[in-house]
Amino acid sequence: MTQEVKTDVLVIGSGIGGLYFAIHMADHAKVTIITKKESSTSNTNWAQGGIAATIDTNDSPELHIEDTLDAGAGLCNEEMVGLMVHEGPSHIRRLIELGVEFTTNPNHSLDLGKEGGHSRNRIVHAKDLTGREVETALLARVNAHPNITLLEHHYALELITEHHLKIKTNDITCYGAYVLDTLNHKPKKILSKVTMVASGGLGHVYLHTTNPDIATGDGIAMAYRAGAEIANMEFIQFHPTSLFHPKAKSFLISEAVRGFGGILRNRDGKAFMKRYDKRENLAPRDIVARAIDSEMKKSGDECVFLDVTHIDADKVIEHFPHIYDTCLEFGIDMTKEMIPVVPAAHYSCGGIRTDSRGRSTINNLYACGETSCTGVHGANRLASNSLLEALVFAWRSSEDIRQHLNTIHVEHEFPDWDDSGTTNPEEWILVAHNKRETQAIMNDYVGIVRSDLRLDRARRRIDFLKEETEAYYKKTRITPQIIELRNIIKVASLVIESAIKRRESRGLHYTTDFPQRDDKHYLVDTVLRSF
Numbered sequence: 001m002t003q004e005v006k007t008d009v010l011v012i013g014s015g016i017g018g019l020y021f022a023i024h025m026a027d028h029a030k031v032t033i034i035t036k037k038e039s040s041t042s043n044t045n046w047a048q049g050g051i052a053a054t055i056d057t058n059d060s061p062e063l064h065i066e067d068t069l070d071a072g073a074g075l076c077n078e079e080m081v082g083l084m085v086h087e088g089p090s091h092i093r094r095l096i097e098l099g100v101e102f103t104t105n106p107n108h109s110l111d112l113g114k115e116g117g118h119s120r121n122r123i124v125h126a127k128d129l130t131g132r133e134v135e136t137a138l139l140a141r142v143n144a145h146p147n148i149t150l151l152e153h154h155y156a157l158e159l160i161t162e163h164h165l166k167i168k169t170n171d172i173t174c175y176g177a178y179v180l181d182t183l184n185h186k187p188k189k190i191l192s193k194v195t196m197v198a199s200g201g202l203g204h205v206y207l208h209t210t211n212p213d214i215a216t217g218d219g220i221a222m223a224y225r226a227g228a229e230i231a232n233m234e235f236i237q238f239h240p241t242s243l244f245h246p247k248a249k250s251f252l253i254s255e256a257v258r259g260f261g262g263i264l265r266n267r268d269g270k271a272f273m274k275r276y277d278k279r280e281n282l283a284p285r286d287i288v289a290r291a292i293d294s295e296m297k298k299s300g301d302e303c304v305f306l307d308v309t310h311i312d313a314d315k316v317i318e319h320f321p322h323i324y325d326t327c328l329e330f331g332i333d334m335t336k337e338m339i340p341v342v343p344a345a346h347y348s349c350g351g352i353r354t355d356s357r358g359r360s361t362i363n364n365l366y367a368c369g370e371t372s373c374t375g376v377h378g379a380n381r382l383a384s385n386s387l388l389e390a391l392v393f394a395w396r397s398s399e400d401i402r403q404h405l406n407t408i409h410v411e412h413e414f415p416d417w418d419d420s421g422t423t424n425p426e427e428w429i430l431v432a433h434n435k436r437e438t439q440a441i442m443n444d445y446v447g448i449v450r451s452d453l454r455l456d457r458a459r460r461r462i463d464f465l466k467e468e469t470e471a472y473y474k475k476t477r478i479t480p481q482i483i484e485l486r487n488i489i490k491v492a493s494l495v496i497e498s499a500i501k502r503r504e505s506r507g508l509h510y511t512t513d514f515p516q517r518d519d520k521h522y523l524v525d526t527v528l529r530s531f
Contacts, residue, residue, distance in 0.1 A: 002416035017369030018198030050125030072378020206345035217491030232350035239346035305338035358397030379507025
């Protein structure tokens with residue numbers, strides 16, 4: 001028997017979007033949050049830079065909108081950008097009310113940083129650990145609320161839809177999710193009136209990523225299988241500057257370091273960004289990542305270097321204590337020597353396609369944060385717009401749901417999770433190998449620079465891995481490793497198919513076969529759906 005749990009609202013994920021949404025729903029509904037690991041394990045918790053918001057008197061919403069549209073390379077949804085920018089400052093104030101302690105100046109005003117692509121100082125931050133500060137404050141509120149149940153070590157397996165009743169329809173509704181409790185290895189059936197997918201990113205589809213281990217694209221893969229529209233998966237942002245060290249696991253060196261005056265140099269100490277963009281070290285991430293990739297290919301070096309040794313050491317340590325301490329752990333004193341850096345998969349601008357209220361194309365299924373595609377980021381995310389987007393559209397979703405939650409009723413009886421005919425896994429080497437092979441294929445063929453030949457090779461190899469893994473999945477009892485492998489392979493195939501469809505170069509998608517932007521044919525979203 002599969003344990004059945006009933007709730008008003010199911011939230012999949014415990015990053016900033018899921019927690020902020022849950023807090024704003026909890027006074028009106030019973031909320032259940034599930035998260036794969038511990039509650040604080042999320043991309044949010046790893047976010048260093050901050051939250052972009054128009055607060056300073058020398059700034060304006062129009063300038064923030066202009067910077068966002070410019071970074072997005074013509075593909076941003078201007079209405080969504082406007083909503084995010086105009087509503088954003090109110091959510092910064094709300095975070096402060098919820099207990100978030102942002103860094104302030106001696107006069108107690110918010111200290112506003114500047115990052116690549118921004119024309120003004122508008123990055124609200126908590127030194128270089130903004131994500132951790134926000135996550136800690138939100139979790140405290142979640143844990144204190146009597147209407148919120150937070151279940152750790154619970155993996156979402158599948159979204160529950162009419163498919164599980166053998167009903168074929170294009171008007172699909174979500175009724176919750178099948179979930180695996182990994183502490184006792186028992187499946188659960190969580191039935192809900194509304195489901196919010198806020199499961200974060202997909203960095204571990206690639207070999208090198210700045211994301212935590214949980215970022216395996218689960219929400220996108222599940223929503224695609226359920227029939228939701230998925231948009232713009234070709235636009236994978238590679239953070240230009242992750243720490244290059246064999247033991248660092250692609251530790252992120254924040255965009256704010258360049259905003260603070262950091263200079264990118266080659267091994268000979270020569271600054272190179274002026275050859276690629278007039279904004280030099282403050283150019284948008286896609287330009288900086290391609291510049292670094294070009295420099296590495298020309299020199300044959302495995303990395304480039306980020307230099308802050310010309311800046312007062314005390315100021316560097318004050319502004320970036322976490323980065324400074326982490327670099328020291330690996331034997332690098334960033335105040336005295338250059339930091340070796342390399343691009344790594346960082347953020348997906350695509351995801352579950354949603355409208356201005358966070359609604360997906362499946363009834364009663366919402367999405368927010370990196371799992372979603374609101375259209376805000378277009379072909380390239382402007383630095384520090386991600387946490388802002390998550391806040392704004394999580395709140396907009398809660399407002400929408402509160403208006404009609406009482407009219408939703410789950411009347412169907414759904415079957416238990418069926419694992420009949422499966423056996424305990426024996427060939428762990430197959431799972432581990434297929435995961436590494438998928439990540440290597442994506443890194444080599446679907447990275448910063450692409451081509452038709454590389455994408456075709458990637459598709460053929462991923463198709464084989466998908467076929468092999470699906471056969472293994474059908475005969476094997478579910479485990480977290482198998483769930484994640486399936487999702488990684490599915491998301492990899494979505495990225496490849498989207499990249500093949502876009503026969504131009506735009507934003508984060510650059511192909512040597514079509515190096516120019518083509519507004520006549522491709523000023524549109526790339527949309528995929530399983531049926």
